[in-house]
Amino acid sequence: MEKIAREYQVVAEEINKDRKNSLSSQTIMFNMSESFSNPKRVPGVKIKGNPIPYILSLKKTTTSGLMMSSGYGGGTANMEYMTLTGLATANFSSTLQTPYTQIVPRLTKNWTFNQLSDYAVGIHPYQGVFYSRVADYAKFGFNRFYYLGSKYKIIDKKKIGKSPYLSDETSYANALTQLKADKNGTFINLVTMQNHMPYDTKYYKNYSKWLPTSVSEGTDKGTVATNTTGLTYTDKAVKQFIKQINKIQKPIMIVFYGDHLPGIYNNSMAKDGTKLHETDYFIYSNTYAREHGARTLTSNTKVVSPHDFMAMVAEQTNSKVTPYLALMTKVYEDLPAVSINTGQNNSTASLQFTNSKGQVVKYSQLTKKQKRLWQDYELVQYDLTAGKQYLYQLHMMKLESERNRQEIMHS
Template sequence: MKQQSDAETMGDMTRGSNVAGAGRRSREFPGWLYGILFILFDIAAVAILEVGVSLGASSRVTLSSPDVGWDFVGKMFNVHGPNFVFLLNVLLVGVLYLALLMLFNRFWIATPVLVAAAIVVAVIEHFKISIRYEAILPSDLNFLKADAGNLMGFMPAGAHWTILLAIAVFAVFVGLFVFLNHIDARRGRMFRGSDRQSKSINAIARLLLILVPGLFFGLYAMQVSTVGSWAKSLATAMGDKPSMWDSVYDAQRNGPLVAFMRQVNPKVMDKPSDYSEETMKQVVARYEKAAKQINASRKSSLTDSTVIYVLSESFSDTSRVPGLKVNKDSMPKIRAIKESTTSGLMLSSGYGGGTANLEYMGLTGLSMANFDSSLTSPYQQLVPGEHWTPTINQMWGAAKNSIGLHPYESSMYSRATNYKKFGFSHFYTLTGPDVISHQDRIDDSPYVSDAATYQSTLEEVEKSDSNQFLQVITMQNHMPYHEWYKDNDFTAESTTGEPLGKDEQESIETYQKGQAITDEATADFLDKLDKLDKPVTVVFYGDHLPGIYSSASEDDNNSLALHLTDYFIWSNKASDSQGVKINNAAYSSPNFFVAQAAEHMDAKVSPYLAFLTEMHEKIAAMEPPVVNKIQGWDRIPEGQSIYLDHAGNPMAESDFDEETKQLLADYRLIQYDITDGNNYLKDTDFMSLP
């Protein structure tokens, strides 16, 4: 017994000696050190995500937006107004990091998991941007669910080197974590306690520190895209400035996580209180009856002709800008065309931007006025996640009959993805995969000329034996404007007594010259279409005014005038509708163009087009509240959508008659069903032409 006791004593002494030695080699990290390390690794994860976006962007030649680079961090110290969106990203990643720490209760396990996740996301971001110049979007999660087995097919050339580099970077981090874990006698344990009471308290504390951050993160994700919510207010206060036209620029500028979360749960529109399958059946029946009445006097079909929508970038009449005097007319030929056919002024929701929203309304017949103000870009916030996307080009049947042309980057506003979803067989751009055939520029202009775009369009029309729908989006008159053109004799001056600024005058005069070039090219394009032996109808419209009229825009009373552009609907000699002028065309908005085109062409309509026809008879134009003050605003509730009558006068929704109110209610039902509802209309003939 004594011998055994001596052995045990010797063993205890040995173990004690080893523990003492270990204690000399490693010490428990104090709480403040864990706090510092938490912040450092949180920032590291944010940096890794930003690197994934920045490296992907630098691997592509892009025209649309500048490379933000590490101005993402540097702009916190901007003397003209600091921006703390970097800290917002740190906060959001930190919330996830904290939940991981509490889940594992080991600092040196949770941290590698966070870093590994950041590296994996950064690599995927890099690959997607390299291939498609598009950041990761919430809709990509649907792709993973549906087609995860084909992921390897989307790897860019040289992907293995990126993957190896990512593995090497992670290995370095792992080495660091192993070393820190080795010198930390606490081994990263967050909560400790051996007795039952301590374990219970620790378990409750950990659970709370998982639930509370998780709840914050979830609520932020659900509300950050809703205008007026606490999450949206927080993001805005921290410097989040959405750049919805370019998802890569948005992710660089505001951080990948902030940009991603802003699109997770956008509020599309309020659900109508009477929305149901039975209600939608009543809507269908109502406009089937209207379609029969309209079609009784019409003789042709929309699809008997080729229809070309021309969205002319920033095209508008400079002479209509308040307080501005120009030396000569920059659009005499289009002015003459407008006088000889269906034409008028279009109410635009944009000023200096917002092209894709006007484009969306023209292609769908839906109105931005019906959407919640949180939905600022349907092309990026709505369309990617939609299960049903009816667009007017689909009336022409097979995808081969739908062609899109845009002499710029296919990734802008996620057009390449959306046009495929809309049913276009080809979308010709500068960056492909379908490359537009003509890319000529004028003098020092960086943009493809309208003449070149029209030539590419004409070739598509000529080579097809069937009637088509073509969507054309020009770029020649895109901002900015810097003395691009030689022999420019256009001048502009202020009539307000305050002279134009040097930059404003240069921009206006350069824009005028570009507009004159568009005027010539458009007239020439129509002349060539006139010589074809197939019927063609063109719907031409300017999407918005250029954002160069800083003097005029200072006066809120000019707001409505600065949101009116020019449009016309024209048919060639092979059409029976050349020279037709329809009623109620003086004012319109792009959601009504398809109904107006059908009336211009004496074409039969679907129940949906019958609805749009009746809606346009009551409301000439409609857009969301684009201004804080317009002429007559004292009679119209501030913040309501802009509705114009056929004389161009703003209308108050409260003054609508019962028929108009019913039409507007039906519009909201239709739009909700298509975009955010149960798609009850999908299995009906509501969209079908007779």
């Protein structure tokens, strides 16, 4: 651990030579969009028209691509865990299915990305007790958590048609309130609920417009149409939200990503598993941020992992990194995307690497340098979750002065 801490302190210093900003001064929002993924990418599914025109157009002009999900039809909290901690759930034992309930509660220290911000808010327009979010967010250092029943109230409650869930419009209204209220750098973790299962054809009157002309055998067209209709409402809500944040005179970055595909497709996992684990993502900097140096990433963006987002945010905002974020930057830049084995419908299946072309890469195909980097990452993950957490003592998790660096070098 001492060797790893020293090595990535050096890497961090090299990266930081060209970085001018601090993550603590940025306003960053991670937006996990429930079951969001373009249904037209699913093998065998044909739908007339474009249900998500705005998001697809936005993806053409900003940092974007596909995210390899480690879930299908579920596993929301695991994707959230990866984005906040940088740790891959595919590295855990098969007996550890949900880190939020099996790891976080028992650890004294849980490092999360929001801790690099001065203020952190969680928003989830549903019950907060699922996956122990209330307790976990507190351990993560969130200042406030807005959910149904919390002392911090969800406002502007709206539903669409007969759907039982609060809309994405509601989610963004609550996020916008926070963005406008906070003058300094803030981190927001927004977890939406609108497109959660089930997908009852009674929810939306206009669902028949999106009935697919073909689906895989055993897949219900009405269910696909209902899910697709929900995505059209998400697309409109995102468009309005982006329009609103562009009016705010401070740098704001949005990381939008689908957590997993809905479990409604009867395709073969052995044949189509990789496609069934690809969701859409984009990282958007508002007008003010772009006018003040925010960049659009063009390399290593086509296929990413949830744990890559923190390194991508640091690069897009031109922000300095900790030694831990330096490691995550190398993982993002030099390794293929990481997920569970997508050939199995199992949240605890074995590890899989996927390259920028969506092709599965075997561990044996990695270079010697890549294998060494992956070993470093595994050791760090072990130390933070199952080991002695030496890396906290070795100052790897936060920005340190040159004096502290010297203490590490001579320890």
